Amino acid sequence: MAETGPAPRRRRTADPPATDTTSAVPSPPDANARSIAPNSDPEPAPDYRLDDQVGFRLRQAMQRHTAIFAAGMAASLTPTQFAAMARIAEVGATSQNELGRLTAMDVATIKGVVDRLRERGLIVTTPDPADRRRILIALSPDGTALLGDALAAGHRITAETVAPLTATEARELLRLLAKIS
Numbered sequence: 001m002a003e004t005g006p007a008p009r010r011r012r013t014a015d016p017p018a019t020d021t022t023s024a025v026p027s028p029p030d031a032n033a034r035s036i037a038p039n040s041d042p043e044p045a046p047d048y049r050l051d052d053q054v055g056f057r058l059r060q061a062m063q064r065h066t067a068i069f070a071a072g073m074a075a076s077l078t079p080t081q082f083a084a085m086a087r088i089a090e091v092g093a094t095s096q097n098e099l100g101r102l103t104a105m106d107v108a109t110i111k112g113v114v115d116r117l118r119e120r121g122l123i124v125t126t127p128d129p130a131d132r133r134r135i136l137i138a139l140s141p142d143g144t145a146l147l148g149d150a151l152a153a154g155h156r157i158t159a160e161t162v163a164p165l166t167a168t169e170a171r172e173l174l175r176l177l178a179k180i181s
Contacts, residue, residue, distance in 0.1 A: 065161045072157045074149040080105060080113045082154065085122065085139060085147050093138035095128070122146060 050056050069079055077085070083103045088094065091102065100110035114137060117123040122143035128134035139147060162170040 061161075065157075068160050069157050072153050072160070074153045075146050077146075077150055078113075080109065081117055081122075082150055084110070084113050084117060085143060085150065086154070088123070088137060088139050089144075089147055089151075093126070093136040095134055096137055099137055117143070 066079070069082075073079075073082060080103070084099060084105075087099060087102045094102070096110055096114050097107075099105075099114070100107060103110065105113065114123065114125075118125065121140055123137050124140045125135045125137055128136050162173065165173060
C-alpha cells in the first residue's frame with residue numbers, strides 16, 4: 001500500500017465578486033487588507049551595518065558609562081542630580097529655568113531633579129533679591145559637603161569610562177562629542 005501524505009495546498013485566489021447587485025455603493029475596503037505590489041519586498045539597505053552607526057555606538061558607550069556611574073557615585077546621586085549640583089557649584093545660585101538650560105534638561109526633568117535634591121536637603125531655594133518673583137537654587141551646606149565626594153567620584157568615573165583610550169584619544173573623544181552636541 002502506497003503512503004499518502006497530506007493533500008497538496010491549493011493557492012487561494014481572490015474572493016469572487018459579491019453577487020449582490022442591489023447596492024450601488026461599493027463596500028469599504030477591508031481595514032486589514034494590504035495592498036501588495038508585485039516584487040515589493042523591501043530591499044536590504046546596501047551598506048548598512050548597525051555596528052557602524054554612531055547612535056548605536058553612543059548608546060553602547062552610554063550604557064557602559066551609566067553602569068560605571070551607578071557603581072561609583074557618592075550618596076546614590078543620579079547622573080542628572082550630579083550634573084545639577086556640579087553646575088550650581090560652577091555658576092552659583094541660579095534659577096531652575098537657567099539650571100535646566102545649563103544642564104541640557106527639559107523643564108519637566110529639571111523640576112523633578114530640583115524637587116528630589118530639595119527633599120534630600122542638598123539644595124535650598126531663596127527669592128532672587130533683584131526679582132522677588134524668581135526663585136534661586138543654591139547648594140545647601142549638606143549639598144556642598146557631599147559635592148566634594150561626588151566630584152572626586154566623578155573624576156574616577158570619567159577615568160574608568162575612558163580607560164580603554166589613551167590620554168590623547170580621551171581628549172579627542174571629548175572634543176568630538178562637544179562638536180556634535
